[in-house]
Amino acid sequence: MLAEVLARLEAMGHRAAAVPVGRLEELREHYEELSRRGLLDERIARDLLNGLTLRPPEAVPRAGSLLVVATTEPVVCCTFGWQGSDVRIPIPPTYLQYRRKSEEVERALAEQLPRECHVTSLLNAPHKLLAVRSGLARYGRNNISYIPGFGSFYSLTTVCTDLPCDDAEWSAPSMLPRCERCTSCASACPTGAIPEDRVLLRGELCITYWNEKPGDVPFPGWLAGDWHDSLVGCLHCQLACPENEAVLDHRETGPSFTEDETEVLLYADRPDDLPDDLTEKLESWDLLAWLGVLPRNLAVHLPGAD
Numbered sequence: 001m002l003a004e005v006l007a008r009l010e011a012m013g014h015r016a017a018a019v020p021v022g023r024l025e026e027l028r029e030h031y032e033e034l035s036r037r038g039l040l041d042e043r044i045a046r047d048l049l050n051g052l053t054l055r056p057p058e059a060v061p062r063a064g065s066l067l068v069v070a071t072t073e074p075v076v077c078c079t080f081g082w083q084g085s086d087v088r089i090p091i092p093p094t095y096l097q098y099r100r101k102s103e104e105v106e107r108a109l110a111e112q113l114p115r116e117c118h119v120t121s122l123l124n125a126p127h128k129l130l131a132v133r134s135g136l137a138r139y140g141r142n143n144i145s146y147i148p149g150f151g152s153f154y155s156l157t158t159v160c161t162d163l164p165c166d167d168a169e170w171s172a173p174s175m176l177p178r179c180e181r182c183t184s185c186a187s188a189c190p191t192g193a194i195p196e197d198r199v200l201l202r203g204e205l206c207i208t209y210w211n212e213k214p215g216d217v218p219f220p221g222w223l224a225g226d227w228h229d230s231l232v233g234c235l236h237c238q239l240a241c242p243e244n245e246a247v248l249d250h251r252e253t254g255p256s257f258t259e260d261e262t263e264v265l266l267y268a269d270r271p272d273d274l275p276d277d278l279t280e281k282l283e284s285w286d287l288l289a290w291l292g293v294l295p296r297n298l299a300v301h302l303p304g305a306d
């Protein structure tokens with residue numbers, strides 16, 4: 001049954017893999033072990049262990065399997081009116097419309113499965129690690145995961161079902177073979193977060209780590225303003241990676257904001273501070289979820305704003 005479901009997801013353009021639900025607990029142990037061995041920054045380990053779903057959901061009483069589903073995603077380019085010009089700022093894949101895409105995958109699965117089967121997506125599952133350990137994806141040296149044909153331009157949804165899953169790949173995290181003789185991402189990373197002598201990223205130096213933090217956390221002084229290339233997240237290493245050569249043109253025009261709207265977004269960090277039409281625009285792109293970080297993140301892209 002599981003094999004048929006996976007095949008149908010592939011036929012719909014997704015890539016998918018399944019693992020037994022018990023792997024969630026193993027992943028908790030994996031993060032704890034990395035933290036104990038000092039291979040993960042203490043703050044990052046705390047954020048992971050507190051923020052991730054590492055237990056089966058109560059909504060699936062006899063949980064048996066996790067399905068990890070990859071869907072291709074473009075870079076979305078937003079436009080902000082500022083001092084008589086248009087400033088274009090990209091958002092990397094995975095940041096937008098995540099909840100909607102998860103619901104779509106959940107619905108597509110529910111339609112394929114018997115009525116009595118439970119299907120629940122886990123929004124905060126360790127999607128990337130599940131994808132890598134299930135064999136669906138492989139890590140790059142930059143700690144971004146890659147899927148053949150999709151590069152790193154995709155989002156992941158993890159769905160828990162009560163379908164049993166006894167026999168599934170579960171391999172140690174491994175790097176793309178190409179990374180052994182390539183350092184393009186390390187050269188492109190402005191902060192030195194990608195070491196050439198070990199697999200783990202120096203997460204505390206990664207721009208993404210800082211610009212996803214709550215908006216009242218200031219950027220550290222060493223993080224130069226012109227190192228930021230995205231509204232949230234960072235694209236330097238992904239754009240330099242040869243694994244992404246075939247998907248680099250996968251771009252979409254995103255929302256456009258007038259100068260007045262840009263002014264509001266530089267200071268408003270709560271939905272109550274926004275006019276209704278701006279709320280709707282942000283909501284239609286799922287950008288409302290990032291409102292709290294927008295004033296800080298946007299200011300570094302607009303001359304004279306910070």
Ligand code: SF4
Nearest residue numbers: 189206207234236237
């Ligand atoms: S996301 Fe940006 S800061 Fe982080 S490793 Fe890649 S290039 Fe460096």
Ligand code: SF4
Nearest residue numbers: 140141179182185241
């Ligand atoms: S740029 Fe090179 S080393 Fe970095 S992830 Fe891509 S293939 Fe690997």
